[in-house]
Amino acid sequence: xxxxxxxxxxxxxxxxxxxxxxxxxxxxxxxxxxxxxxxxxxxxxxxxxxxxxxxxxxxxxxxxxxxxxxxxxxxxxxxxxxxxxxxxxxxxxxxxxxxxxxxxxxxxxxxxxxxx
Amino acid sequence: xxxxxxxxxxxxxxxxxxxxxxxxxxxxxxxxxxxxxxxxxxxxxxxxxxxxxxxxxxxxxxxxxxxxxxxxxxxxxxxxxxxxxxxxxxxxxxxxxxxxxxxxxxxxxxxxxxxx
Numbered sequence: 756x757x758x759x760x761x762x763x764x765x766x767x768x769x770x771x772x773x774x775x776x777x778x779x780x781x782x783x784x785x786x787x788x789x790x791x792x793x794x795x796x797x798x799x800x801x802x803x804x805x806x807x808x809x810x811x812x813x814x815x816x817x818x819x820x821x822x823x824x825x826x827x828x829x830x831x832x833x834x835x836x837x838x839x840x841x842x843x844x845x846x847x848x849x850x851x852x853x854x855x856x857x858x859x860x861x862x863x864x865x866x867x868x869x870x871x
Numbered sequence: 872x873x874x875x876x877x878x879x880x881x882x883x884x885x886x887x888x889x890x891x892x893x894x895x896x897x898x899x900x901x902x903x904x905x906x907x908x909x910x911x912x913x914x915x916x917x918x919x920x921x922x923x924x925x926x927x928x929x930x931x932x933x934x935x936x937x938x939x940x941x942x943x944x945x946x947x948x949x950x951x952x953x954x955x956x957x958x959x960x961x962x963x964x965x966x967x968x969x970x971x972x973x974x975x976x977x978x979x980x981x982x983x984x985x986x987x
Contacts, residue, residue, distance in 0.1 A: 756946065756959060756960050756962070757946050757951055757953065757957065757958075757959045758958045758960070759957050760954075760956035760957050760958075784934065788960065789932055789934065789962070789985065790932060790962065790985075790987070791909070791931075791932055791985025793907070793909075793983075793985060796983070798936075815907075816907055818899070818900065818912060820899050820914075830873050835873055840876035841873065842873075842874045842876075842899045843873045843874065844874070844900060846905070846906065869906070869907025869909060869985075870907070
């Protein structure tokens with residue numbers, strides 16, 4: 756099954772998880788289009804100044820892969836800078852948050868949430 | 872957990888699944904670094920003229936997301952062109968293949984295999 760970018764659904768989350776601005780979630784596939792144990796397969800775009808606030812994942816894990824831009828990433832309490840090509844995983848019981856602190860560069864992430 | 876691009880492992884598959892040239896698989900995470908039911912979370916790079924031959928997935932499904940470049944994609948017998956931002960899924964029992972038929976543009980894919 757092919758899914759064209761123009762056919763993907765978009766969720767705009769304002770101040771997501773207590774973050775700033777908005778997160779634009781483009782659903783690469785919607786639940787029901789695949790069968791595996793995952794509740795999100797999407798790209799997430801954060802424009803400069805936007806962020807997703809700190810939150811814990813329980814009974815699931817989230818993988819981020821940085822497609823483009825630079826992220827300020829809180830990895831369970833430790834903050835680091837991620838560049839394009841870097842990745843991170845927030846395992847069950849861990850906390851993370853992510854921000855685009857750049858002045859003029861879009862941050863684009865590929866995100867997968869694996870459920871148990 | 873953060874995984875730097877420089878710390879990711881690479882598998883170079885020559886004539887993968889009967890394809891041409893080589894597929895460069897950069898493992899975003901290795902099995903054991905996450906717990907969900909997936910056996911591959913990786914980027915796949917195909918240089919011009921390279922391809923992965925036709926193969927069937929059984930008891931698993933593979934999602935491709937085109938990060939950059941243009942792909943000639945065989946979706947269970949039907950061939951279409953995929954551009955950056957497009958995606959596809961090969962469900963269990965289905966067949967697919969993918970080729971970079973461009974003259975000078977690298978094809979980069981994000982790939983996830985969900986197992987059942």
